[in-house]
Amino acid sequence: MHLAWIYLLSAGLDAVAAFSSDALSRAPATLGRRRARSPPSTPTSHLMATSDDENGGENSASDEGEDWRAFRAKLVMSEGSSSVDESQDTAAAAEDTEFDDGFGALFSETSTSTGFTPLDPSQWAYDSGKVIEQGAVILGGVEQDFGFGLRQQYFHKAVILVLDHDENTFTKGIILNRPSDRMMDDDVNDGGLKWRVWFGGDVQGLDSILPDIVCLHSLKSKEAKEASNTVMKDIQWTSFANAKKLVKKGVASGPDDFWLFAGYAGWGPSQLSGELDRKSWYMCATDSGTLLKELARQSKVVEPRDAGLETWDLLMGMIGRGETAKECSGSFDDLMLKEWSSANLVKFEYQDVGLTEVPRIGGAEMSASSVDQLMKDAAKMALADDVKVPAGTMLRGSSSMRSPFLLQKQELHHSLVLVVLEDENVSIGCMLNHPSMKGYDVSDKKGSKTSIPIRYGGDYAIKGQSPLIWLHCNEKLREAGLGTAIGEGSKIHTCSQDEATQAISYNVAKPEDFLVMSGVSVWPKLGGSLADEVKRGVFEIVDSDKIEGAFSALLKQTILTEESLQRNIETTNGAWRQAAPEKSSATDGEKKSETMTVGIGEGFDEDDDTVVFNSDKKVSELADDALKKWVATFLLGAPTMKS
Numbered sequence: 001m002h003l004a005w006i007y008l009l010s011a012g013l014d015a016v017a018a019f020s021s022d023a024l025s026r027a028p029a030t031l032g033r034r035r036a037r038s039p040p041s042t043p044t045s046h047l048m049a050t051s052d053d054e055n056g057g058e059n060s061a062s063d064e065g066e067d068w069r070a071f072r073a074k075l076v077m078s079e080g081s082s083s084v085d086e087s088q089d090t091a092a093a094a095e096d097t098e099f100d101d102g103f104g105a106l107f108s109e110t111s112t113s114t115g116f117t118p119l120d121p122s123q124w125a126y127d128s129g130k131v132i133e134q135g136a137v138i139l140g141g142v143e144q145d146f147g148f149g150l151r152q153q154y155f156h157k158a159v160i161l162v163l164d165h166d167e168n169t170f171t172k173g174i175i176l177n178r179p180s181d182r183m184m185d186d187d188v189n190d191g192g193l194k195w196r197v198w199f200g201g202d203v204q205g206l207d208s209i210l211p212d213i214v215c216l217h218s219l220k221s222k223e224a225k226e227a228s229n230t231v232m233k234d235i236q237w238t239s240f241a242n243a244k245k246l247v248k249k250g251v252a253s254g255p256d257d258f259w260l261f262a263g264y265a266g267w268g269p270s271q272l273s274g275e276l277d278r279k280s281w282y283m284c285a286t287d288s289g290t291l292l293k294e295l296a297r298q299s300k301v302v303e304p305r306d307a308g309l310e311t312w313d314l315l316m317g318m319i320g321r322g323e324t325a326k327e328c329s330g331s332f333d334d335l336m337l338k339e340w341s342s343a344n345l346v347k348f349e350y351q352d353v354g355l356t357e358v359p360r361i362g363g364a365e366m367s368a369s370s371v372d373q374l375m376k377d378a379a380k381m382a383l384a385d386d387v388k389v390p391a392g393t394m395l396r397g398s399s400s401m402r403s404p405f406l407l408q409k410q411e412l413h414h415s416l417v418l419v420v421l422e423d424e425n426v427s428i429g430c431m432l433n434h435p436s437m438k439g440y441d442v443s444d445k446k447g448s449k450t451s452i453p454i455r456y457g458g459d460y461a462i463k464g465q466s467p468l469i470w471l472h473c474n475e476k477l478r479e480a481g482l483g484t485a486i487g488e489g490s491k492i493h494t495c496s497q498d499e500a501t502q503a504i505s506y507n508v509a510k511p512e513d514f515l516v517m518s519g520v521s522v523w524p525k526l527g528g529s530l531a532d533e534v535k536r537g538v539f540e541i542v543d544s545d546k547i548e549g550a551f552s553a554l555l556k557q558t559i560l561t562e563e564s565l566q567r568n569i570e571t572t573n574g575a576w577r578q579a580a581p582e583k584s585s586a587t588d589g590e591k592k593s594e595t596m597t598v599g600i601g602e603g604f605d606e607d608d609d610t611v612v613f614n615s616d617k618k619v620s621e622l623a624d625d626a627l628k629k630w631v632a633t634f635l636l637g638a639p640t641m642k643s
Contacts, residue, residue, distance in 0.1 A: 072285075123293075125286035125318035130276050135232035136162045137284040137291070138173060138272075139315055142328045144279045146639045149333035150410060150630055153340035154178060154199060156333045157312040160265055161291065163214070163231055171267040174200035174214050176291065177308025179298045180345035182206060184213075184260065188244040195240075196299075197260045199345060205263025206344065213240040216259040218292055223251050234288040259295050284319050304345035305613035307337045332629065335612045335622055340407055342613055387531045387541075389427060392487020393419040394542040394550065395534070396579045401610055403623035404538050410630040411456075413623050414576040416550055417539070418471070419530070420486055420494075420520065421462075427523040427530035430457035430469060432515055433572040435557045435564075436635050440468070440516050442504045450511040453559045456635055458521030469517040470500040473551040477509055491548055512555050542579040550579040560635055569628055 128136060138160040140148070148156035160173040178199035186193035197213070199205060204212035217224065218234045224246055228236035238246075240260065246252040267275075275281055294311045302308060316325040328334070389395070397415040398404050405413040411434060421428040432455065439451030454468065461467055472483065473492045482503055483495030495503075503509035523530040533539050542550065553575035557568045611618055633639040 123287055123290045125284055125290060125315055127319040127321070128283040128285040130273065131283055131285070132162065132165050132167070132171065132272055132276075134162055134165050135235075135285075136165075137176075137286055137315065138162065139282040139284050139312060139319075141280045141282055142324065142331075142333075146633065147333045149331075149336040150626065150633065151408075152202065153333070153337045153407060154202065154344075155265070156337045157307075157309055158265075159294075159308070159311050159315060160201075161216075161231065161235075163229075163237060163264070167273070168269050170269075171272050173265045174216075174261045174263075175265065176261075176295065177298065177311040178304075178341065178345060179302050179308060180206065180304050180347070182345070182347045184240070186244055186247075186255075189247055193247070193255060195243075195255045195258070195260050197262045199263060200261030201263040201265035203264050203266050208263065211262040212264055214261045214264065215240055215243040216261070216295070217243070217252070217257055218288070219246070219252060219257060221251055223249070232288050235291065256299075259299070282316075282319070282321065284315055286315065286318070290315075290318070303613070305338055305342045307341040307345075309334065309337075330615070332622075332625060335615060335617055336407070336626065338613050338615070339619065339622065342609075343407060387534050389419050389422060389530050389534060389541070390487050391419050391422050392485065392490030392492065394492075394547050394579065395419065395429070395530075395539040396542050396550075396576055397540075398538050399540060399580065400537060401620050403620070406619070406623045406626055410623075410626040411634075413627040414573055416542070416554065416572075416575060416579060417521065418486065418492060420469070422530075425525055427525070428460075428462070428520050429523070429530070430471075430517045430520050431455075432457075432471075432517070432551070432554055433557070433575065434631065434635060435560050435568055436518070437560045437637075439559045442501050442511050444504055444511075445507045451559060452511050452514055452516050453557060455515060455517050457517040457519040460520050460522050462520060466497060467518060468497055469520075470495050470497055471515045471517065472500075472509070472513050473548050474509070474513050477503070477513060480508060482509065489544075491544070492551065515551070515554060540581075543581060546579045546581075550575045553578055560631070562636065562638065562641065565628070565631060565636060565641075569624075569631065573624075 125137075138158070140156055140158040140160075142157070148154075154175065157177075158175045159177040160175050162171065162173045164170070164172045175198075180196070180198050182197055183194040184197050186195060197206065197211075200212075200214060204210060215238050216231075217228070217236055217238065219225070219228075219236070220234075224238075225236060227242045227246060228238040230236050243252070243258050243260075247254055247257075252258070272281070276283065294314065298308060298311065302310070313322075313325050313329075316322060395417045397412050397417075403413050405411075405415075411431065414433075416432045417429040418432055419427060419429045434456040435453035436456050438454045440454055441449055441451050443449050457469065470483075471486075471492055471494055477483070478491070478493055480503075482499060483493035486492050486494055500509065500514055504511055523533070530539070534541060553571060557571050558564050560568060609619070612622060629639075632641040
């Protein structure tokens, strides 16, 4: 009968009446959830209000008295204990399954953990199954097939506090465990106050021109509460403007009374529920004290490059998923998250919130940059020699020890790219080094069939042209007049599919003479160009006398399978090295990394940026792992394939 009591408590009713089983069966499915506003509104500050009722008074009653969620937690703990003792009681299990939504989901089979591990009597947390509600915590999942190692690394092992939820409209949450050392200026208070801002999510985040700032706090004064929205007992949020005003009026002592988050995570109707089904997340209910203590700890002692992983570990342990957490500690995704944190949460010189230093890479969206930094970049480029990348140019991915393709567009790491078109609007190229699982069958004069690997060249197709691009770099075929040069003086020629298959059928050419490409990569010149990326060192131009050797090396690759994946990548790396200039800075860097002392505690240097922070993993090796992971995921369709 405790379900009926919880429904009454969560609805905020003053009188507790006995519910009949018939009445309870007609209760809304959203048991235990206060209806959230969606999309969320910015709290109206009473600091600027013209009337006493301007803020609606919605927040004042919600956190008075004992948190009803704590009472519910006691019941869950009690239910968990009794379920262990009476695991064979199928009648009780059948009764619980009648409530497979809302609060009933807490006791359903979807909640696989029975853990309830308080740190002290006032702290609690439990696995809440599929219950999504304001004040709930979403923990990044680690059991889904496709993790966050290659894309959106900031969601890996995230701890997200739900600020607003309505299943039919919108869910908004902020990531609590991505502390940064980036700052925002205060234009209201004197004394040059600076406000530390953490990464709250990818929507209007740290590097947005207009970041969405949420200020969490636990201030108890009436004035602070009136300027805020209550999330749960003792935790409210307000706008940055209101937070500054509260400091100005002395209601708050200063920026240290708040935790600022730039950006948020958002889900559309039923989207989060679907992701829970795919084990992308775990739902957790916990008390405000646990969250506030973790926020305070992260503020004082957590290094941004450690990415707040300990907070996720703590809550996973509290909800009974500690073993799952241990099994994936130090994983590829952990290391990628740390690299993302190093690139985005550590403040660089002249960098502030709303500004970024992340370079535009391979057609990726350009993040907002400061006017000053754009001017500096422009000045550097003006001083550099004029760089041209006409059609026929071969480029190799950067030889920098810290690959610019580690966190995004990993397919371009150690890539060889052939520029096939260059005009005033766009640069178009083909990645030459990525065989797919598909092949194109051809027959020679004797009727013997051979399958030529079809290679992934990029995400785009050239309108009006054949979907497959046939390339060769064979002197005899050039002398025979097969195809046309990609660019003026280029040794690489392109021909039609009919020309290639006919030449093979007459034994003029061999199947292994050709690279068959599907798709191209595009670099729009608006806001940057492929030439600019060469100037920055993102790509390097391959000398003309190196092109034929690199092309020939790639011809040894085979159709992609689990067995050939590693061999194909090794061939890619060999061709990439073969395309290097005689004196390559990459060689010296790689040799230097090989002589480093490894093992934490054995000469480990946390300021050595050739290794991932607080690990002995070389960044150059992690980039190689990321390339292999990308190929396994997107070309082979095997994201869980072991390295």
